[in-house]
Amino acid sequence: MKSVYGFLLLLFLTASFAQATHLKGGEIIATYISGTTYSIKARLYLDMQNGEGAANALTSVVACMGDGNTKELTRTSISPLPLSHVSVAEFEAKYTFPSAGIFQIAVSLDNRSGGMLNLPNSMGTSQFIWTVINTQSPNSTPVLPYLAFVAGVRQVFTIDLKPTVLDPDSISARVARVSKPSPGACGVRMLDHTYLFPNEISATGTFKIEPATNQLVWKAPEMIGEYIFAMVVTEWRNGVKVSESYREGVISVIDKPGETVQVPPYESSEYGGVITAVPKGKSVEMTMAVEAYPVPTQDFVTVKAYSKKRAIIRLELIDMNGRIVREIASKTPEILVQEEFDMRNLVKGMYLIRASNATDAVTQKVVR
DSSP, X not given: OHHHHHHHHHHHHHHHHHHSOOEEEEEEEEEEEETTEEEEEEEEEEETTTOHHHHHXXXXXXXXXXXXXXXXXXXXEEEEOTTSSEEEEEEEEEEEOSSSSXXXXXXXXXXXXXXXXXXXXXXXXXXXXXXXEETTSOOOOOOOOOOEEEEETTSOEEXXXXXXXXXXXXXXXXXXXXXXXXXXTTXXXXXXXXXXXXXXXXXXXXXXXXXXXXXXXXXXXXXXXXXXXXXXXXEEETTEEEEEEEEEEEEEEEOOSSOOOOOOOOOBTTTBSSBOOEESSOOSSOBEEEEEESSSOSSEXXXXXXEEEEEXXXXXXXXXXXXXXXEEEOSSOEEEEXXXXXXXXXXXXXXXXXXXXXXXXXXXXXXX
């Protein structure tokens, strides 16, 4: 009887390990071999502090190859990264595409680690990493440095994005919102609109990729904690896009020795320094941006508005006759606001979302 209980306990522990939250990022790397054959590598960043058992138990992952097939990738290595509680594991297999073309390779895994300041309720959610490759000519996607880092509070944090494997093609990179999968075994990629860029938490400073140096620069974190971040790296050959890769990692902000800086005013990671807007006054520089989703919607629409300078932000839902049917205003001057408009009792048709501060206004169309 003891042996039966022992076996059941082992099954329980194994299942617990498999379900524990342990994912802190990842990326997919495709390396050309010959013809339409590639080595496909999924690189995962695993939480060894809160999910060591699950991390060690993860010996393979399944990749959707973009041609209707899947491929099991077997773990080839796992090793700790310095100055963090993160290990990097690599899963790899060879795969021959049936023909030349453009394919999205994707890996979807449940049980993302929790506690990310800029991704509410992240614990246990799905992590979705992807790479799009063009196999019509020989090419390998760029290999970048590992994506688990430690930063100092109120210090300038910089990541060099130069590839660690030389390639004659050029690359460009941009910060991106976190991806999530649509339902289904091989779902399409979607944006997780609950995600906030790291500098949106404090509504101060900048978090962006500097094109001139190809560096990710955060100037400067103000709150201690863990942040998830994502980027999309695009590879170009003679002006033609040959690959596009989504990469996701984690930055742990701690109080550490070093020179601190004065944190600059907030700048939108998504819209840049000069935020495009439609002026309603005589302002020299536009200062507003707005995003509404989902579009179209059947019930609620979420509206996120950015003001480059702290201001009272007003959100208005306007019908095609120019009538304001819903209105929300921040109670205090803000950099960022996020609200919901209830559309369920409204007539179906087109509406405008207008966001404004003291000097500028921007609009976005939504459909009910």
